[in-house]
Amino acid sequence: MRKRFSLIACALLLASIPGRAELLEVDLSIFGMD
Amino acid sequence: MTCAHIVDVALKKVPGVEAVDVSLNKGVAKIKLKPGNAVSVPQFWQLLHEKGYTPKVTAVSVRGELAGGAGRLQLKVSGTKDVLDLAPDPKNAAAYNDAAKKIGQSVVIQGVMLPGKDLKAVVPLQVGQVQ
Numbered sequence: 001m002r003k004r005f006s007l008i009a010c011a012l013l014l015a016s017i018p019g020r021a022e023l024l025e026v027d028l029s030i031f032g033m034d
Numbered sequence: 035m036t037c038a039h040i041v042d043v044a045l046k047k048v049p050g051v052e053a054v055d056v057s058l059n060k061g062v063a064k065i066k067l068k069p070g071n072a073v074s075v076p077q078f079w080q081l082l083h084e085k086g087y088t089p090k091v092t093a094v095s096v097r098g099e100l101a102g103g104a105g106r107l108q109l110k111v112s113g114t115k116d117v118l119d120l121a122p123d124p125k126n127a128a129a130y131n132d133a134a135k136k137i138g139q140s141v142v143i144q145g146v147m148l149p150g151k152d153l154k155a156v157v158p159l160q161v162g163q164v165q
Contacts, residue, residue, distance in 0.1 A: 022067075022069075022070070022071065022096065022097045022098060023067045023071060023073055023074075023075070023094065023095070023096050024066075024067060024095040024096060024097055024142065025064070025065065025066055025067065025094075025095040026063075026064075026065040026067070026075060026078060026092060026093070026094055026095075027062055027063075027064050027065075027092065027093040027094075028062065028063045028064075028065065028078055028082070028089060028090075028092050029061055029062050029089070029090035029091050029092065030041065030061050030062070030063060030082060030087045030088070030089060030090065031061065031087065031088040031089075031090050
């Protein structure tokens with residue numbers, strides 16, 4: 001049971017972080033902020 | 035509570051974020067990240083959207099290993115299977131060609147990502163500079 005839960009948790013984690021690389025810095029332009 | 039403060043607080047809560055500097059005049063949030071972070075740009079876009087703002091063009095500095103094949107150029111994180119598709123910057127195609135010559139090397143790429151309609155989707159990184 002515990003092993004199955006670990007597998008599901010691992011699959012969810014992998015699915016939630018697609019296409020990631022190590023970011024160093026981000027300059028994010030935002031519309032609608034005043 | 036100002037809009038800048040709301041954005042500042044929300045971004046600082048993201049694990050891996052080291053510092054945030056929000057400029058109201060420029061409409062830009064500068065985010066510095068901790069080494070070894072697991073943050074993705076779409077993660078920031080979704081967060082801003084949830085707070086009621088619209089993310090626009092995003093300048094990114096990212097470290098990884100260049101990989102290529104089948105006419106594609108990608109940046110992958112050492113020791114993982116994570117990859118980021120790279121695309122030429124229309125204003126500076128030379129930088130993409132420069133990156134293509136460095137396949138297999140560990141580099142830092144400065145470029146631009148444009149959010150699509152689906153903010154969760156991973157979009158290509160337009161290569162502006164390779165170090």
